Amino acid sequence: xxxxxxxxxxxxxxxxxxxxxxxxxxxxxxxxxxxxxxxxxxxxxxxxxxxxxxxxxxxxxxxxxxxxxxxxxxxxxxxxxxxxxxxxxxxxxxxxxxxxxxxxxxxxxxxxxxxxxxxxxxxxxxxxxxxxxxxxxxxxxxxxxxxxxxxxxxxxxxxxxxxxxxxxxxxxxxxxxxxxxxxxxxxxxxxxxxxxxxxxxxxxxxxxxxxxxxxxxxxxxxxxxxxxxxxxxxxxxxxxxxxxxxxxxxxxxxxxxxxxxxxxxxxxxxxxxxxxxxxxxxxxxxxxxxxxxxxxxxxxxxxxxxxxxxxxxxxx
RNA sequence: GGCCUGGUGGCAGAGUGGUCAUGUAGCGGCCUGCAAAGCCGCGUACGCCGGUUCGAUUCCGACCCAGGCCU
Numbered sequence: 001x002x003x004x005x006x007x008x009x010x011x012x013x014x015x016x017x018x019x020x021x022x023x024x025x026x027x028x029x030x031x032x033x034x035x036x037x038x039x040x041x042x043x044x045x046x047x048x049x050x051x052x053x054x055x056x057x058x059x060x061x062x063x064x065x066x067x068x069x070x071x072x073x074x075x076x077x078x079x080x081x082x083x084x085x086x087x088x089x090x091x092x093x094x095x096x097x098x099x100x101x102x103x104x105x106x107x108x109x110x111x112x113x114x115x116x117x118x119x120x121x122x123x124x125x126x127x128x129x130x131x132x133x134x135x136x137x138x139x140x141x142x143x144x145x146x147x148x149x150x151x152x153x154x155x156x157x158x159x160x161x162x163x164x165x166x167x168x169x170x171x172x173x174x175x176x177x178x179x180x181x182x183x184x185x186x187x188x189x190x191x192x193x194x195x196x197x198x199x200x201x202x203x204x205x206x207x208x209x210x211x212x213x214x215x216x217x218x219x220x221x222x223x224x225x226x227x228x229x230x231x232x233x234x235x236x237x238x239x240x241x242x243x244x245x246x247x248x249x250x251x252x253x254x255x256x257x258x259x260x261x262x263x264x265x266x267x268x269x270x271x272x273x274x275x276x277x278x279x280x281x282x283x284x285x286x287x288x289x290x291x292x293x294x295x296x297x298x299x300x301x302x303x304x305x306x307x308x309x310x311x312x313x314x315x316x
Numbered sequence: 317g318g319c320c321u322g323g324u325g326g327c328a329g330a331g332u333g334g335u336c337a338u339g340u341a342g343c344g345g346c347c348u349g350c351a352a353a354g355c356c357g358c359g360u361a362c363g364c365c366g367g368u369u370c371g372a373u374u375c376c377g378a379c380c381c382a383g384g385c386c387u
Contacts, residue, residue: 017352041350041351041353051352076349076350078349078350080349083349106351106352107347107351108347108348111348116348120349123349158355159355159356162346162347162356163354163355164355165355168350171349242351242353243352245350245352249352250352271341274342275342275352278344279347279351279352279353282344282345283347
């Protein structure tokens with residue numbers, strides 16, 4: 001092994017929803033010394049199986065995925081949690097002499113892992129509640145104006161309507177006493193590994209849209225409504241939980257309450273999934289150092305296989 | 317065949333004699349502890365042909381189409 005490149009190899013497999021990531025990852029794991037780590041903000045939740053298109057129990061048994069089913073739906077999981085968990089799992093897998101394959105569609109998680117996060121205070125429920133109250137009482141303009149006084153750089157960057165980020169910026173100041181922009185300016189630590197980035201990027205959106213529609217129908221057939229009902233019955237259930245706002249779940253609550261038809265639910269779920277895929281694709285297009293593959297090309301799997309083989313050969 | 321009502325962007329749906337409806341879908345983008353979240357941006361649409369007018373999606377006429385009523 002080359003001395004100046006002794007960093008351990010890891011692989012990223014990124015792609016929008018319904019692009020065939022899971023099947024491809026399992027295929028790779030079946031004949032390479034690869035172990036899987038999920039990079040997905042929804043798969044972390046227990047009890048959310050059908051609507052998240054989580055690999056089924058047999059599949060997970062045969063090809064274990066780290067970071068799947070590690071939270072209850074009332075818990076909040078963050079990009080920082082993910083980064084810490086992923087780093088730990090990567091180390092363990094490397095320690096076993098194997099290669100971590102990070103597979104998923106959450107762009108922020110991949111970026112947080114790869115480029116690092118600034119040393120910021122973590123979310124604080126009390127501060128958030130205060131800021132939410134302030135937003136309702138004083139208004140978003142007032143919130144943004146307050147940020148402009150405390151952190152003009154960040155305020156200029158954020159739209160007044162982007163309440164979520166304006167609140168976060170104010171939260172950071174409240175907890176640390178320092179402006180967000182200042183803390184974000186400090187250097188971050190990047191990943192100390194040799195990364196092969198693979199991206200499944202559809203060139204034509206039509207087949208992706210067709211797969212999405214089929215998948216939503218399959219979910220409904222597989223009992224998505226029953227799954228929603230079970231989640232809805234939990235005493236801690238709230239439509240405002242991050243988990244319950246996920247695609248395929250959020251659109252279901254009106255149906256369960258009888259305020260929209262099943263077909264309405266279905267159509268809204270399909271649209272929301274397409275919009276999710278579109279945002280995921282935008283993340284992928286900014287991954288300039290990734291090898292991209294069209295999942296709808298017949299040769300995609302072979303090409304990925306070839307890229308992985310070559311990458312792994314280079315390590316020996 | 318006659319009468320009535322209506323034909324507006326992919327869809328829904330306002331409106332006006334002379335920059336702009338709007339919503340939704342779609343497309344492009346942003347993204348540092350909620351991210352499957354949140355946010356920003358993008359559309360000479362006014363059934364067809366004439367006429368009136370400086371100017372018509374808007375007024376007039378014919379025609380076509382749809383729905384309703386009548387014979």
